[in-house]
Amino acid sequence: MKETETARIRAATHRLIASRFPPVGVFDDLAQDKDDLAVAFLLESATNDRLGTLSGRLSLLPPDEVVQGPGATLVMGAFLHADPAGGRFTDHRLGAWYASLDVDTAIAETVFHSTRRLRMSEGAFPTSIQMRALAARIDCALIDLRGQKRARADLYAPDDYAASRAFGASLRWPKSGEGINGIAYDSVRRNDGVNVCVYKPSLVRLPVNQTDHYEYRWDAKGAVSVLKLSNVEQGHNR
Template sequence: MSSRFPPRTLFERVTDPADLEAVFEVESLTNDRLRDEVGDLGRVPPAERMVGDGSTPIMAAFTHVSPAGSRFSDGTFGVFYAAADRTTAVRETVYHRERFLVESRQPPMMLEMREYRVAISGVLTDLRDRPATDSLLSPDSYQASQPFARRQRQNDALGIVYPSVRNPGGQCVAAFRTLPLSPAVQCGHLGYVWNGHEITEVITLGESGITPRD
């Protein structure tokens, strides 16, 4: 997750999910930025709202939805994406960040990213036996995967586990609901070095400076 997003929000300050809407309405009276920070709370059913430590990265994935969509969202609902290992997570996010930076013609910079660990449990739709040529795993098109995901979600699927498209041998999860997810624990801080054309390096950011990654 990009470090430009607050690490702790209203979700962390509330102890009972039933109080979220009331606290949100009160605090938004004096905090104009709160609505942008929290996103569209109505996208998450009351019974599935997560609060407390580690809830912000989870809830943000469902309350902040990109109209452009993603592999397993057509832009009308949120999805929490995760990878089974760090290498896969980095390669997936590097690809998508690089694509955005190219399209928006951003100047050279270093993107600061937070690394989180989340436990995932539950029965997910399993695509791991699909061949790499399957249209649901197309590296360039979401034409097949988006309507497939919409149908899965409408049928109350918790999410999808699938082979990484950006890191052969890696595995990823797309969760449609908060239910299979544990609170997130931050476990690292990374820097993606963008030279104006591509991301050339991923480095570990520490308290005492910058440590090159393997």
């Protein structure tokens, strides 16, 4: 399989983000033109840490990639509030819609990364965080890296993103022409799980639905359990 072969991915995606329970939306009901909406996001960045790096990154998106409607804040936040170090297929310039094709894989991914961040802080355990699950559909052609863990081991390194980050950046920011839509790839954190990294906000179809809420609980030794927050809590050990 060529590394630039694409596949059309038509599916619901699942993404978990840290949240207080219940969540409160910010821009879901806005109805403005694109220029006004961009200004609204910039104003919001002045007082909202979650979108604090928005002004520098917003200019990297074409005007038609500033989405609006139910869940727009959640989509734009994924692109504009990103780890300065980047992710597996993203560099420091701009985030992406990182999501999984099933919620169990999304949980496994976020449990792993949350645990790793906590272990960097002395005295982090015991602790807990609450997460909310987001669901949004995509229907687009993505670079398909599924089934290539051995052939492209450099892109699937568990903890070293240098090769995969450079790979993604070269396709997202080509020297000429338009960048790709994104990448579909196997999860490193859960067998048989599939993730997507979508590079264009417009490809994440609105509305974004907020589904279940979870609480990740780490004991004093750093062992984690996942509880679903509802009338009856359901435990999932990871």
